[in-house]
Amino acid sequence: MAKSTNSRRRGGRILQFAVLGVALLSGLVIASVFLLTERIADNIVRIPAFDSPAAGVRPPDTAALTVLLIGDDTRVEPSAQGDAVLLVHLSPDRGRATIVALPDDSWVEIPGRGAGTIASAYSEDDPSPLIGAVEQLTAVHIDHVVTVDFARFGPVVDATHGIDVPRGGGHLDGAAALVYVRPQSDADLGRAERQQDVLRAVFGELASPATLTDLPAYYELLEQLSRSLRMDTTLSDGNLRSVALMAAFRRPGVMSLVAPVANRERYGTQSVAHLDPVRSAELWTALRSDATADYAALHPQDLLDAASG
Template sequence: MSERRAARTAADAVAVAHRSARRKRPFLVALIATLGSLLGVATVIAVTASLFVGGLARSFDDRTTTLPDAFPSGPRPAATDGAQNILLIGSDSRAQDDPDGDRAAGGRSDALMLAHVPADRDAVYLMSIMRDSWVEVPGRGRAKINAAYSWGGVPLVVQTVEQLLDTRIDHVAEIDFAGFRDMTNALGGVTVRSPSDFTARAGTHFSAGPNRLDGDAALTFVRERHAFADGDHTRVRNQQAFMRGVVDGVLSKGTITNPGRIQDFVSATSEHLSVDPGLDFRTLAGLGWSLRDVRSSDLVTFTMPSAGGGTSPDDQSYVTLNDLAVQSLSQALRSDDVATWLEANPQ
């Protein structure tokens, strides 16, 4: 077992030490598991399409929206040799202003995650960035990170994250939250493990442990934060739990052996999906092949380190980031050694 794998096990309690002794799964199944974990509701459908049914791959490319200006202009951080950083945005496009009191009109990035794929392809690291994180938004000053989407769309979100972490974003995938609902229904429901027992503001109750959700309940589950004393902290854990539930649903025998269900899943999700021009199914297939030995248990989820909260001069409550920990995380991303950083910064 490699030192990197040992470090990851200690940091995140991921049971991978016995991986080599487990029976190998078919390439397609392993690939779906890996990419499902990697990009959640986005790229798993592209890889499934490209390697399972070629016609579905063409349908994916036809249905998804390409973001021609996904990346900011001007100087950007250098790429990390061999590694990939993929920004995942769950957006919420609305006609009304400020429904949650966060001063962000219209569309917002309600879920923000960074998927780091190391050069050795030994794991996939998925980091949640809390939407209320108080950061420097280029050209706008200090604000909650989700305001960047409202002010400048995907390019400003990318620029904000790149500046925050001094790390280059290689690809972007954005899905509207309506896609969470539709893809859940296309799978016939998703089972998620809730870290706590709670009742959402809409009245839906979720028990600690496994919950079988339809599309509407899944949308409520990933968006609820008012029920929690720690607000966004539990919400991002719920979003991570939902993504694991999607992976399990895609990997289930009822999906893998059912072309009609795969078709429904591809159609339902791709209608709500936008990607940068380089993130087509051929690119994803190549990435998936490089990750062929990685399993869903090799997904490591964590949250950008925070240090309590604060209140802005205009009375916005926000999450304060742990600057020292973020700086060391930035270095770990650039040096492609997130496993060692997690060992030193357990969550």
């Protein structure tokens, strides 16, 4: 009887210590994320993305959060246009995320300019024409803009101790990743698709348990990543901290889709993609109503892996 009572007491103490350990670990993670975002936010260049609104009426704001993510490669000179153009849409409860890749040569209407490729709407100093073009195309409200400078992405990849990219030949360090995102010919896999592969691998490492439990490695990765980012001025440090905490404690289910292309043609020397009007309309409706899983079930060919491989 006494032995049984002692066992229960020891079990109770072990449970108490376990709960205390989890609480302390959670507190350390929260405190670390707070301090990291305070320091790292200073490295991020802020851009006035919404100070000169694009022409026309913007779609209404909703409880969902949508970020326009732009890949930019300034290895030779400041880029005149974006490469990867991605919509990152988080559901209102932040439990799910959908990433929609827009082909950089998609032919769209650019407010105040007329028709052109979606990538040509981007300017490093003023992304508002691109915001207007995407909002006009999708009727999805853009909350924030983030650009990633791939010319500075080598140290980011090295901070992860390398990433696994099957289409890139396996495990890549920073130098190999930069070679991978820069195809040597138009017949090769497009730069935007390659940038998406690298981004997915890096952000996968950022949210992995191995990285999250190694705070020095986590700090180094965030430090290097912050030096390659530009964000709009409306994305506050508090919101940035909330996103970091969400990544630390609950990685949302992520679905990656490619906007459907009906056909491609050449305008002079320029190749452009015309999006499928029917399926695109379905996709934008599904995105606005957080029903992209239903869309993917009907159109599995538009899933990123299916579309790219």
